[in-house]
Amino acid sequence: xxxxxxxxxxxxxxxxxxxxxxxxxxxxxxxxxxxxxxxxxxxxxxxxxxxxxxxxxxxxxxxxxxxxxxxxxxxxxxxxxxxxxxxxxxxxxxxxxxxxxxxxxxxxxxxxxxxxxxxxxxxxxxxxxxxxxxxxxxxxxxxxxxxxxxxxxxxxxxxxxxxxxxxxxxxxxxxxxxxxxxxxxxxxxxxxxxxxxxxxxxxxxxxxxxxxxxxxxxxxxxxxxxxxxxxxxxxxxxxxxxxxxxxxxxxxxxxx
Amino acid sequence: xxxxxxxxxxxxxxxxxxxxxxxxxxxxxxxxxxxxxxxxxxxxxxxxxxxxxxxxxxxxxxxxxxxxxxxxxxxxxxxxxxxxxxxxxxxxxxxxxxxxxxxxxxxxxxxxxxxxxxxxxxxxxxxxxxxxxxxxxxxxxxxxxxxxxxxxxxxxxxxxxxxxxxxxxxxxxxxxxxxxxxxxxxxxxxxxxxxxxx
Numbered sequence: 001x002x003x004x005x006x007x008x009x010x011x012x013x014x015x016x017x018x019x020x021x022x023x024x025x026x027x028x029x030x031x032x033x034x035x036x037x038x039x040x041x042x043x044x045x046x047x048x049x050x051x052x053x054x055x056x057x058x059x060x061x062x063x064x065x066x067x068x069x070x071x072x073x074x075x076x077x078x079x080x081x082x083x084x085x086x087x088x089x090x091x092x093x094x095x096x097x098x099x100x101x102x103x104x105x106x107x108x109x110x111x112x113x114x115x116x117x118x119x120x121x122x123x124x125x126x127x128x129x130x131x132x133x134x135x136x137x138x139x140x141x142x143x144x145x146x147x148x149x150x151x152x153x154x155x156x157x158x159x160x161x162x163x164x165x166x167x168x169x170x171x172x173x174x175x176x177x178x179x180x181x182x183x184x185x186x187x188x189x190x191x192x193x194x195x196x197x198x199x200x201x202x203x204x205x206x207x208x209x210x211x212x213x214x215x216x217x218x219x220x221x222x223x224x225x226x227x228x229x230x231x232x233x234x235x236x237x238x239x240x241x242x243x244x245x246x247x248x249x250x251x252x253x254x255x256x
Numbered sequence: 257x258x259x260x261x262x263x264x265x266x267x268x269x270x271x272x273x274x275x276x277x278x279x280x281x282x283x284x285x286x287x288x289x290x291x292x293x294x295x296x297x298x299x300x301x302x303x304x305x306x307x308x309x310x311x312x313x314x315x316x317x318x319x320x321x322x323x324x325x326x327x328x329x330x331x332x333x334x335x336x337x338x339x340x341x342x343x344x345x346x347x348x349x350x351x352x353x354x355x356x357x358x359x360x361x362x363x364x365x366x367x368x369x370x371x372x373x374x375x376x377x378x379x380x381x382x383x384x385x386x387x388x389x390x391x392x393x394x395x396x397x398x399x400x401x402x403x404x405x406x407x408x409x410x411x412x413x414x415x416x417x418x419x420x421x422x423x424x425x426x427x428x429x430x431x432x433x434x435x436x437x438x439x440x441x442x443x444x445x446x447x448x449x450x451x452x453x454x
Contacts, residue, residue: 080271084421090411096418 007182014053014189021046038203045199049192056188060181065112067166067184072108078158079104086150091140095131095151103127104159111163114170123160128152198222259334263309266302270295270409271421275303279426283311283364286398288386290379290449291368292407295417299406300366301335303424313358314366317342338365351385356392365389369445373412379450382442390432390441398445400427402452425452 025043032039059066083096103123110119132148168183202222210218267273287300297314304312318339321331331337338358340351355365367389369382390396405422427448432441 080419080421083418084271084405088408090407093408093411093414093418097416100418 004179007179007185010182010185010189011057018046018050018053021049049196052192056185060185064166064169067169068108068112071162071166072105075104075108075159075162076100078162079154082154082158083151086154088147088150089140089142091138091142092135092147092151094138095134098130098134099127099151099155099159103130103155107159107163108166111167111170116167116170119163119167123155127155131155259309260306262334263302263306266295266298269417269419270299270302270406271419272299272303272424275305275424275426277305277308280304280308280399281397281429283308284359284362284396285364285429286359286386286389286396287312287364287366287401288369288398288445288449289366289401289403290453291370291373292403293373293410293412295406295410295422296368296373296403297335297337297366299403299422299424300401308364311362312364312366313338315340315355315368319343342371352388352392355389359389359393359396369442373407379446379453382446384438384442386445387432387438387441394434395431397429397431399429400445400448400452401425402427402449404453427452 025039025046028036028039029043055070059070079100083099088096107119107122110122131151132144135144135148135151165184165187168187169180171180171183173180198218199222201224202217202219205221206217206219208220209216210220210223289296289300297316301309301312301314313336315338316331318341321327321337321339331339338354340354341349342351345351355367358365367386369386370380371383371385374380386398390398402425403422404425405420408418409420409422410417430445430448436444
């Protein structure tokens with residue numbers, strides 16, 4: 001990883017923003033006297049963001065490997081949640097064991113060794129064939145297609161998709177060598193800022209909940225704001241010099 | 257020390273949390289739960305606060321846990337289990353006696369009144385042992401416990417766990433009423449566990 005001006009601005013901005021949030025929270029807490037539920041929630045969130053930034057900072061500082069390991073664990077825990085909420089049967093037990101302990105580590109191992117040709121198809125091709133095969137060998141035909149689809153897409157979402165975040169570090173962009181950490185940082189920042197703004201604007205001005213049965217705190221007002229700010233600041237258009245096609249594609253996605 | 261580490265490891269693998277001390281009435285008590293996996297008693301054991309865990313003994317079938325020295329060492333040495341006879345019950349091997357003796361000594365018990373692991377996830381009718389135990393120690397508090405998802409983490413017949421999130425719920429304690437009939441009490445106890453499944 002290369003410490004350049006842009007990266008310093010990015011990191012400095014994140015730490016500055018968090019420091020400001022901590023200060024505001026500190027004064028709000030003193031004023032509320034520890035009774036306000038909203039302030040307690042805000043305090044917990046700010047602390048969680050500090051931890052997130054610290055973990056992420058350490059992972060980035062160790063270079064590619066640290067990030068791959070971090071996201072590998074994220075995938076593992078995401079898969080754990082996903083499968084817990086998805087009904088499977090006893091016949092899927094061995095398949096699930098493979099999904100957790102062989103396919104997930106293998107996917108991240110391939111990302112770490114930068115074998116793009118294989119990690120981009122390991123799950124949608126090989127794991128998709130392997131999962132129904134292993135489940136069929138267990139001899140339980142009840143709800144077979146349904147069970148297969150559940151495990152396949154759990155792997156697709158929790159492992160395949162998430163593994164492409166650290167894979168950003170392995171992208172070879174001409175003229176942008178050694179700076180890929182910024183892409184990763186930017187990606188995580190956009191996601192987090194959207195969450196922060198949604199929360200803040202929702203709390204301040206939110207009136208109409210979008211889907212109260214699912215998330216009572218997500219409001220039309222909050223989401224409108226959360227979706228808009230990343231646009232003007234989206235750097236990939238002005239940042240890494242992409243090929244013409246890449247730039248066009250990228251700008252289209254920014255202005256959507 | 258080792259026991260605390262093993263308990264921590266089990267809580268991590270099964271995704272269950274520590275039970276707060278306030279969740280349980282004062283010892284000795286009988287914790288009774290649904291049975292679907294080998295992880296059941298270790299999970300309850302691991303979720304108990306350390307001080308209570310030290311004075312709580314799981315009740316297990318002698319026929320299974322005495323099959324090899326390894327199993328015996330785990331059951332008796334590590335978990336301090338009360339092993340009872342399931343198959344050839346005679347006056348000399350009355351399964352009730354070691355359990356009552358443990359309660360008299362001030363220890364709590366973990367029992368699985370279904371008698372064996374249920375494969376389909378439902379709570380099967382209880383064996384009469386729980387009733388006899390409650391009658392032998394009048395006034396004893398029985399605490400229903402419902403374990404969820406453990407049969408998915410380690411199903412019957414498998415030896416490798418899949419790390420899903422399990423959960424453990426503790427219900428309102430019950431006691432045997434002075435003139436309560438056996439079937440009524442057993443059904444009430446079963447319902448207390450089943451109710452926690454919702």
